[in-house]
Amino acid sequence: MAKDTTLTGKERFFDESDIIVSKTDLKGRVTYCNREFQRVAGYTERExxxxxxxxxxxxxxxxxxxxxxxxxxxxxxxxxxxxxxRCKNGDHYWVNAHITPSFDKTGKIVSYHSNRRVPNRDIVKDKIIPIYQKLLSEEKKYSNRKEGMQASRKMLEDFLKSQGMAYDQFVATL
Incomplete structure (x- = not known):
């Protein structure tokens, strides 16, 4: 499916009033996806x-x-x-995601829920893309993917520390 799709470089958009919703099990397998998710990503519910x-x-x-x-x-x-x-056809789309665990009556996590909204374009362009490019560049310096991820994670943590805030605080201040 998408993993074998060549990137098109074309960005898809959705309306500010729309919300992309999905739910997953504890392993990250999709258990629900709303019509907006299907429309933007280009997959059917069955897929x-x-x-x-x-x-x-x-x-x-x-x-x-x-x-x-x-x-x-x-x-x-x-x-x-x-x-x-990434969309099924290789297009892409940006979201501001809010991801939460779902709990049963005993407080045990049983699934995850994500609502995605239209992100602020200026924040994506001016703040997020430059940070993500630096993190990706760091990841690619390593032939071992795990080592690359650890190095970029340290880079992210050092950046957040320099800002004096945790990741969620950083995102909230953008």
């Missing part, structure tokens, strides 16, 4: 259900940001993040 959510992972998205997102939600916390996703 998405049961697939790993990273089917829409764009190669310009730093792996260390995904690692941070997973750690956050697996710890029971919510996170806001800017994400670039």
């Amino acid at each position: 998405m259900l049961g697939q790993p959510h990273n089917i829409i992972r764009h190669p310009d998205m730093p792996r260390c940001v995904f690692e941070l997102m997973w750690e956050t939600i697996q710890n029971g916390d919510e996170i806001f993040a800017y994400v670039v996703n």
